[in-house]
Amino acid sequence: MNRVKELREERDIKQVELATALNVSQATLSNWERGIHDPDNKSLGMLAHYFQCSIDYLLMNSEVRHTPELGDMAQYQPYFRIMEKARDMGITPSEVQKALDFFAEAKERDDNFEQ
16 A cells, blocks of 8 residues: 555646656556556655655555655656656657656667766
8 A cells, every 4th residue: 555646646747747757667666556557666765755755655554755865866866857857848748758758768769878
């Protein structure tokens, strides 16, 4: 059991938007919300960072919502800012995903892509 759906709905975010922000499929997110599967450790960290809560709160092991420090999760902050900015600009999650797929394929084809 987890609070993913509760936190998502609290922010008025659609499943597809959150799934895109976390780089998972909508079906995966739906399975987490329905308790069919649990998020892996990396996904738990990303969810906790996204919702600014502790993993224990997310997993309903604690009623303490906020963590004092997010530590390693700071690496995901730019990604979430981009997703929020895209949403504010009217860019759909599927358009963002297409751009991410393009860059991933370009990097795969050209080892010097990032240089």
